[in-house]
Amino acid sequence: MQTHPELDALSPIMNILGVVFFAVFACIQSIDALDFRGLHSLVQRRLPQHAKDFTFEALPEKGDKYIVGDTVGKRGAVTISCTSISACSRGLYVYLTDFGGVDIWWTGSRLHELPSNLPPVGKPVTGDAVVEIRYHFNTVTFGYTTAFWTFEKWSLLLDWLALRGVNLPLAWIGYEHILSEVFHDTGLSDTEIASFLAGPNFLPWNRFGNIQGSWGGNLPTQWVEDQFVLGKQIIQRMVELGMTPVLPSFTGFVPRALATHYPNASIVTGGQWSGFESNLTDVSFLEPFDPLFAELQKSFILKQQAAYGNVSHVYTLDQYNENDPFSGDISYLRNVSSNTFSSLRAADPEAVWLMQGWLFFSSSTFWTNDRVEAYLGGVEGNDTMIVLDLYSEAQPQWNRTNSYFGKQWVWCELHDYGGNMGMEGNLEELTNGPITALQAPGSSMKGVGLTMEGQEGNEIVYDILLDQAWSSTPLKVSDYVAQWVSRRYPVQPLPAAAQKSWQILSTTVYNNKDPNSQATIKSILELSPALTGLVNRTGHHPTLIPYTTNTTILPALKLLLQASDVSSTLRNVPEYRYDIVDITRQLLANSFVDLYRHLITVYNNSTSSHEHIMSTGSNLVRLLGDLDRLLYTNENFLLSTWIADARQWAGNGPRANTSYAAYLEYNARNQLTLWGPNGEINDYATKQWAGLVGEYYSQRWKLFVDYLAGIKQSGQPYDATYISRQLLAIGQTWQVQKWRGTKGQSWGTKGDTFDVVEEVLRAWA
Structure with a gap:
């Protein structure tokens, strides 16, 4: 066999300064080499007003252990001792959450909301990781x-x-x-x-x-x-x-x-x-x-x-x-x-x-x-x-x-x-x-x-x-959820309705003990329309809803809304606004199942007319429109963000590489929909995002309703192959569109969350 000795040669691809920098951190688990500069940088990034109030020290022990206490001789300061950088990070987190009442979320960091006067620790708090x-x-x-x-x-x-x-x-x-x-x-x-x-x-x-x-x-x-x-x-x-x-x-x-x-x-x-x-x-x-x-x-x-x-x-x-x-x-x-x-x-x-x-x-x-x-x-x-x-x-x-x-x-x-x-x-x-x-x-x-x-x-x-x-x-789940909600919605006093809302969710929606329906419930509105096979799926990508919406999602949403009636400042909390949209989104997604079942029942009724199908099916399309309007009110539920994130790698403004941007957008759109050139993994990576619901899912369901009404009127039999080809064509057309200039699409948010939620509850609750 032919060999290539040159493969052993090192190809320098990084300047010497970069190599030296990384070498400094090569032995991060050694107590003698603990370097807290990264943690100080984190504090500077997220807590700039407290950049000098946190001290980190090494402990001469093994494992991952931290001790959080007040700094001796310095009022309003905290010292965190640890056996590893990771343990110190965790100790900092414990202080911020348990004493400061702040947290960092996927929706953003709230650590800067830590009180200007640091709450004292009192008796030092110790923690150990139970796993390496x-x-x-x-x-x-x-x-x-x-x-x-x-x-x-x-x-x-x-x-x-x-x-x-x-x-x-x-x-x-x-x-x-x-x-x-x-x-x-x-x-x-x-x-x-x-x-x-x-x-x-x-x-x-x-x-x-x-x-x-x-x-x-x-x-x-x-x-x-x-x-x-x-x-x-x-x-x-x-x-x-x-x-x-x-x-x-x-x-x-x-x-x-x-x-x-x-x-x-x-x-x-x-x-x-x-x-x-x-x-x-x-x-x-x-x-x-x-x-x-x-x-x-x-x-x-x-x-x-x-x-x-x-x-x-x-x-x-x-x-x-x-x-x-x-x-x-x-x-x-x-x-x-x-x-x-x-x-x-x-x-x-x-x-x-x-x-x-x-x-x-x-x-x-x-x-x-x-x-x-x-x-x-x-x-x-x-x-x-x-x-x-x-x-x-x-x-x-x-x-x-x-x-x-x-x-x-x-x-x-x-x-x-x-x-x-x-x-x-x-x-x-x-x-x-x-x-x-x-x-x-x-x-x-x-x-x-x-x-x-x-x-x-x-x-x-x-x-x-x-x-x-x-x-x-x-x-203990009940205690954990109560503490989690308190720091997610840092309002004093936090209305009891907010805690009650999450008590319902944690004991129902987040208490799914059926392994056949675990791993995130997929909504049928994201699936290609069909007469059968959509509802109550189990296993991979389950659609079975293992709880009753009217006794879980709906009361939880109403209670969370009531909480902001008691304390209007809740509406200024980004995580609260996110949760209101998310729970309302789930309410509409679950309601869509009932509307779909009714449509199929009407279609299968031999006495139903073309008009019956159109009237019943219009409710599905109308719900998707309301869902799209809801999602547009929050920056975390936008298709435009996914597409903008993709296109940004091609540059912005007059120097942007337009063909490269189109390539990136095509890839971004394809994964959400067909996942392959011909729908090989169709509807796998689906999202309920504004723009995707209104421009793609709505289009597919409208086509399906129109098709059912048409064959009911003509007397032709249902042709699953035909409808599949039509749905595939929609996907192939949609994925090569460009976001800019498409009618009805928006790069940012629009509308008020609470106005839309109120309308949704009147229409669909």
Whole structure:
């Protein structure tokens, strides 16, 4: 086999100052090297008026422990002592929330609202993490949520993570730059590499080896370079905040042209994924036992170290995400993992392999226990690997695999498929499940983590799991919710109606104990209209509503509105306004189901006329119009934000690259709708956003109603194939539109939330 010694050469891609900076933080867990500058910067960012009021000190102990107390000899100041930067961050968070009554949310930071005179601590408060690892991110979150983010949005999220005690976040941004350099060194051309890389918000599935290439045009070089710059900013901030980034590695997925350059290499073809045509899937996989694999791995990791410094030894590497191995032979599977890990250790002698455990659930027929044991067993030692038990809250795999046969693993909450927005959760399981698993005989559990596919609403279910990581006993849900609501709505006194509203939600909507309907309830209004198959789905993307709307969502909304009648200042709280829109959105989404059922009943009635169908169906379209108006009143529910975030990477004003902007917008629109050139994963990453509801979902449902009325009048039979083609055509047309200049679309908010909610309640409650 031909080899390339030049692959071992280091390709400098970062200036020396950057390398030196990262080296300063290389040993962040060593007490002697604790550097609090990142925490002081966080305080300066979020609490500038208190920049000199917080002191951080190191504790000469192991683990993650903090002590929060008043600063001796300095009134109105706080000292936080800790064993790690992450523990100090958590200690700061405890002070801010428990004593200051402020918090940082996805909707923004309220930390600057901390009282000018810092509340005293009194008796010092001590806290310990009950698990070593607090993990965050699913690989696909980088497609469904953060795909088009600039560093400003990343900065808010990273501060959110640090304060909640996360110490092991995934760091994918910039991967394609380094991977392309590795491929260039093998002799692959720009064209050959471009044919492999996916579109901007589809890159996660390219990294997983599910898809290759882009159906909207080749990934521009500008995107690759800009993301590399962003990635360096993100990793620098992670390290400053005491987090160890989980870095990418070479997985084995390669452009097809590599087989031409290396005809003797062991390259196999992966399986077809989710109905994509073979040119967009069937990804080539370089077998890890081929010597070329180790060469490329070493090249990748050395280039990555040159770019970021020696900031981490933990590497994410998933080879069989929703694609089964080439062979199920036990020795083959052990050989694959053994050589994969050897390649990591050859490049980094301290390497730890992190992988998602999703494959053991999604392809459980293939991954029998003996195969799981063989694959994991190929990695020598138990502290050399971390498995993310991705769906612990509903479909745990740790219990059927004997705690992953001794490998370290993390209890994770999946949730939020595709970034869907339905209100759903199981607070009791999120507090009891991790503690039960941690205390199980022979447990090798080392952490808890958030592995949601998207980050859209349901913030309480994510907060409570990260907080559970700092409690050795299950948190009492009722007390937790009451405290959470008090700091979410920092109004004194907080009206009792607000607490009562969330008491209802937490014991019903967020008390879903049915694993078949967990992971965010999807509304049928986001699905392609059909006569059957929409309502009461369970399993993946459930539409079954496991509660009664009129005794849960409706009274909770009315109580929350009553709270602002008692205290009008509530209406100035961004999180309160968000929740009012979100709960009203859920009310309308659930009401749509009743209207749909009535439409189908009327259609199936042999005596119903064309007029009956049109009259009944018009209610569905009218509700969607009201939902769109509601969503337009809040900046967190706008399609225009998603599109603007995408287009901004092409520049703004007269210097904007218009063709690049159109490419980015196409990708952004396609994922929300067809998810593929021909609707291969249609309606998966749906959102209830203003503009998307009014311009897309409404159009589809109007077509469906008109079609039912037309065939009722003509006497023609229902043709499912015909209506599917028409709906696909709507999607194909909509995704190539441009936001600017489209009639009726708005870049920002419009209308008053409370006026629209009042109208909605009159019309639909």
